Amino acid sequence: MITTIASIVRLCIAVILGGIIGYERQAQSKSAGLRTHILVCLGSCLCMIISINIAMDMYFQYGITNSDPERIAAQVITGIGFLGAGTILANQKERNVKGLTTAASIWAVAAVGLVVGAGYIVTAVAATFLVFIVLTIFIRVDDLVRRHRERQYTFHIIMRNTVGQSRRLADFFKKEDIQVESFQSIAAEEQPRAELIVSVSTFRDVHENKIILDLLALKGIEEVYTKPSDGKEKDM
Template sequence: MITTEESIIRLCIALVLGAVIGYERQAQNKSAGLRTHTLVCIGSCLCMIVSVNVAMSYYFGYGYHNSDPERIAAQVVSGVGFLGAGTILANQKARNVQGLTTAATIWVVAAVGLVTGAGYLAVAIVATVLIFLVLTVFIRVDTLLTERCRKYYILQVAMKNTVGQSRRMTAFFAEEKINVESFQALSGEEGPLAEFTVRISYIGRLQESDIIGKLLALKGVSKAEIVPEETKESAAGPQ
């Protein structure tokens, strides 16, 4: 059986380990931060302690040989999924799925709490260090790999000079997940046509011919082409 003193020590360690991970999420301004991760870790640790003690007490007190110390703890793994789903649904207004990392963090923090409650303190500490490294160091690696896969183009576009047309163009870039890096107007503000160059970047399989084709298919767009390499420097600067 896990004594009261051992239980308190394990709960305190779970508090510290959960707080370490929660602090990183809080610093990134995520929907689940310091308190959420700490509570999940303490709660799962407590469930593990109770699960072990109940199974052991029934075994030694009543002679039940089929008592399972994993039964309560197993429900934590599935139950914590509701919290993870909540962090994803909190971002449902965005066009892309967000909150997956925080949801995975909540799930793995619950696992850390279970391991702590089971008494594998060294494993729990090492797991926490590895999780913290993934959240802090791997994000830089992820950013580096993302930038290596990012494509850049400079487009010259002519379209109707109306507010509705501008909104249509903005919606096109948003739907295709294309980032507008810089923009330069080439025509006057009062003319019937708006002509401009725009530097874009994106990640994916979309080719430059696909971008041009989709732009020309937009209502009100009369011209869309890739700017030649020698003119990129004049168009790339921020306006």
């Protein structure tokens, strides 16, 4: 039986450990931050404590030996999925999946709460430390890998100055999974030709010449230039 004092201590530890992970997510301006992680860890810990105490009560008061203290705790892992799904669905307006790391951190915090509730405090502290390391230090490794794979280009595009042509260009980049980082118009709005400087990035293994050829194949695109590292323009 977990005493009231021991239960309160475990709940407080759960608040602290959940707050450590939640603080990092809050600092990154994620959808699930400090309070969410604290509540998840606290609630998970409470479920584990109640689950153990109910099983012990059934045994000592009624002699029931087949009471399973893991049932309530097991439902926490399943039920926490709706919070994780919410952090992912909130970013579906963009054409890439975001929120997976925050969803995973919520799931991990729930597990930490269960471990605290079960009384394995040292294990819970170690797990929290490792989760925090993954969220803070490994992000630098992730950025290095991302920068290594990411290709960035800047194109000078001359095309017909119409709304339909602009939409056609935007649809091309979207279809080819090319992210437009910035663009600048260097021609007057009333001119029949639009001249744009477009900076793009992509994780696809595609050479700039291939993109230029595909752009020139679009209706209304007249010229495409790009700047190599030596600063000299080349065109196709």
